[in-house]
Amino acid sequence: MIGSKRFATMLAVLTSTLPLAAAAEDAAEDTASAALPPGTFRIPGTDTTVSVYGFAEVDATYDFDGRTSDINNFDWASFVSVQPFDNLGVEEPMKRQAFITARASRLGIMSNTPTPLGPLSVRLEADFVAPNTFQGELATNSTAFRLRHAYGQLGGLLIGQTWSTFFDGESTPDTVDFNPAAALALMRQTVARYTFTFSPEASLALAIENPQSLTFSSDYDAVPDFIAAFRYGGSRGHVSARAVTHEFRTTEHSKRAYGVGLSGSFKFANETLVAAVQGGDGIGRYMFNSLLQGAFDTGDQLELWRAYAYHIGLTHAWSPAVRSNVIWTQTFFAQNDRLEAAQRAFSEGAGTTDFIPNKRIDQLFVNTFWKITKNTEVGLEYTYGKRATFGLERGTQHRANVLVRFGLY
CATH class of the missing domain: 1.20.5 (Single alpha-helices involved in coiled-coils or other helix-helix interfaces)
Incomplete structure (x- = not known):
């Protein structure tokens, strides 16, 4: 012992x-913990790390010409496809309108957990840009919390709500306006996506995504959307090629639509160039300015609008804190007299000009961003837009945008 x-x-x-x-x-x-990125911490007693991010943002707009009056649903940002007409006495737009909002403020959380199959990432993100009618601007200006992202990712597999696979965020121009240039699929939706990584530069994503028809008739959805996207890129830029096929369907008719896109970016010296072109028959919501002009049920059949758009944007960095952008974009719709007459009659019968078909939409953005402190940024922008129909109607936008954003850290 x-x-x-x-x-x-x-x-x-x-x-x-x-x-x-x-x-x-x-x-x-x-x-x-010290090795973790800013805003990231380890949950005690686990091997899971969590990142919190977000910002408080104030956006102000001043329209010198008319703007859509429905800022609750068609949000306050630029949507020139429904710009009020300013000629022929078709519609007398209200001019010189101001609007200030904090709806774009955002809050997000991401977690990362090691598993035997690799790291599991989970993301939840929301802002306040939901339709706002309850306790609106006359009272407390309450705004609804809106889901942006909610997904889990394990290796190449991602399931949940996030940007559509047809969206190329790397070619998105830098705008103060909350809405971007036309040649983009500005959609977040529920997806099941697998990305095959062939090398650090090359990948192929295949996805099944939530369908959503808009035919101005008895819309319903029976088949999901199918998307493929190839990306190749490195430190100097990238190129992305994409294709989507989706179905428009009513209780009596159905028709399969498609869209294709090519986009990219290139960095040189203090400049960054982004560009995109995309289109198709019935591309509809997979291209921003054709959201309301994808298909229409003429009574005896579904007909598809043929449309395409492009944008080009140039960013110049004056210093690490100041950058400026010039962006030009156009959207075109092929003439279809029967389809145009049917959708025009529907719009006029509904007592609105929002759904009168467009022939062409032009937009210009000129802006400057200034990072005045570590986590405070200000943006100033002028935007021009013109909507032209197959008739003689024209709608013109002249707008000033201001942004002030305060990061959480």
Whole structure:
């Protein structure tokens, strides 16, 4: 047996090392936490890290010409495809309108957990840009919390709501306006997507996505949308090629539509160039300005609008804190007299000009962003837009946009 004196000595040594072991463990955790990116912390007792991000943002607009009056649903940002007409006495737009909102403020959380199959990432993000009618601007200006992203990703598999696979965020021009240029699929929806990575530069994404028809008739959806997107790129830029096939369907008719897109970016010196072109028969909501002009049920059949759009944007960095952008974009619709007459009659019967078919939409953005402190940015922008129909109607936008954004850290 161990003598009492020897046992007391061993116990003293053991208890003296426990604080040292605990201190070493704490130091290791502190070192691991210090290596995490800003805004990221480890949940105690787990191997999961969590990142919190977001910002408070104020957007102000001033329209020198008319704007759509329905800013609750067609949000306050530029949507020139429904710009009020300013000629022929068709519609007398209200001019010189101001609007200020904090709806675009955003809050997000991301987690990362090691698993035997690789890291599992989960993302939840929301803002306040939901239709706002309850306690609106006359009272407390309450706005509804709106889901932006909600998905899990394990390796190449992503399931949940996020940007559509047809959307190329890397070729998105930098605008103060909350809405972007026309040649983009500005959609977040529920997807099941697998991305095959062939090399650090090349990947192919295949996706099944939530369908949503708009035929101004008895819309319903029976088949999901199918999308493929190939990307190749490196530190100087990238190129993306995409294709989508989706179905328009009513209780009596159905027709399959398609869209294709090509986009990219290129960085040189202090400049960044982004460009995109896309289109198709019935591309509809997979191209921003054709959201309301994808298909129409003429009574005896579904007919598809053929449309295409492009944008080009140039960013110049004057300094690490100041950058300016010039962006030009156009959208075109092929003439279809029967389809145009049917959709025009529907729009006029509904007492609105929003759904009168467009022939062409032009837009120009000129802006400057200034990062005045570590987490405070200001943006100033002028936007021009013109909507032209197959008739003689024209709608013109002249707008000033201001943004002030305060990051959480």
